[in-house]
Amino acid sequence: MLKVNNWLKSARMRVWPQHCQLCGNGLLKANSVLCQPCLGDLPWNTTCCQVCALPLPQNAICGRCLRKPPSYHRTLATFSYQDPLSHIVHGLKYGQRLYYGRFLGNALAEMVAQGAGNDEFKIPDLILPVPLHQRRLNERGYNQALEIAKPVARLLSVAISDRVIVRNTETKEQSQLSALERRRNLKGAFFIRRSMKGLYVVIVDDVMTTGATVTELTRALIKAGARRIDVWVAARAALGGNNSPKT
Numbered sequence: 530m531l532k533v534n535n536w537l538k539s540a541r542m543r544v545w546p547q548h549c550q551l552c553g554n555g556l557l558k559a560n561s562v563l564c565q566p567c568l569g570d571l572p573w574n575t576t577c578c579q580v581c582a583l584p585l586p587q588n589a590i591c592g593r594c595l596r597k598p599p600s601y602h603r604t605l606a607t608f609s610y611q612d613p614l615s616h617i618v619h620g621l622k623y624g625q626r627l628y629y630g631r632f633l634g635n636a637l638a639e640m641v642a643q644g645a646g647n648d649e650f651k652i653p654d655l656i657l658p659v660p661l662h663q664r665r666l667n668e669r670g671y672n673q674a675l676e677i678a679k680p681v682a683r684l685l686s687v688a689i690s691d692r693v694i695v696r697n698t699e700t701k702e703q704s705q706l707s708a709l710e711r712r713r714n715l716k717g718a719f720f721i722r723r724s725m726k727g728l729y730v731v732i733v734d735d736v737m738t739t740g741a742t743v744t745e746l747t748r749a750l751i752k753a754g755a756r757r758i759d760v761w762v763a764a765r766a767a768l769g770g771n772n773s774p775k776t
């Protein structure tokens with residue numbers, strides 16, 4: 530019986546909604562969970578730092594990246610982390626709305642496809658979603674980063690693996706910590722299971738705030754031999770700004 534219940538729950542989590550998830554309009558845009566006007570109202574991250582995707586008034590390189598260039602090559606963020614997009618991310622992460630993962634993944638893949646041809650957005654060899662610690666994965670039943678990464682990999686025909694990276698230590702929820710604490714919290718948190726020699730790897734996550742997670746992961750992937758690492762996220766938040774994740 531438990532198995533049937535779990536199956537029903539998991540089927541419900543994946544059923545594509547029939548109405549706009551923000552306004553209830555029945556006319557959904559194709560492949561979207563929103564109607565056209567709500568889709569247009571989302572905080573698309575159109576101008577940002579060309580390295581870390583921090584939202585900026587125009588495309589440039591932010592002061593932080595100029596002072597200390599990150600070890601990843603560049604970041605692509607579909608949205609800036611603000612309302613109402615934050616509700617969508619929250620619904621995916623804590624509300625079991627897995628269709629939001631597909632929606633965010635579709636939007637991310639579309640953004641990459643639009644930039645294809647541009648030298649900066651090459652199609653990678655491998656997509657790696659940021660893993661959850663096993664205990665958190667057991668609690669939640671799914672990894673939101675994997676739910677976003679799956680449609681990206683499928684639409685762009687790129688290999689994906691959720692078995693390459695192991696999350697060693699159980700880290701505290703990053704959102705409760707300062708930038709310095711986040712870095713300390715993650716030291717040595719990831720282990721790479723196989724050689725990444727010569728590979729161009731993309732890390733996929735739901736939200737990037739300080740970049741501490743992807744920085745630590747980049748360090749581990751470079752150690753494993755990766756040639757280039759890019760970061761693709763559904764949303765980019767500014768730490769300390771009024772749009773930083775509260776959860």
Ligand SMILES: [Zn+2]
Pocket residue numbers: 549550551552553554563564565566567568
């Ligand atoms: Zn709507």
Ligand SMILES: [Zn+2]
Pocket residue numbers: 578579580581582583590591592593594595
């Ligand atoms: Zn930057």
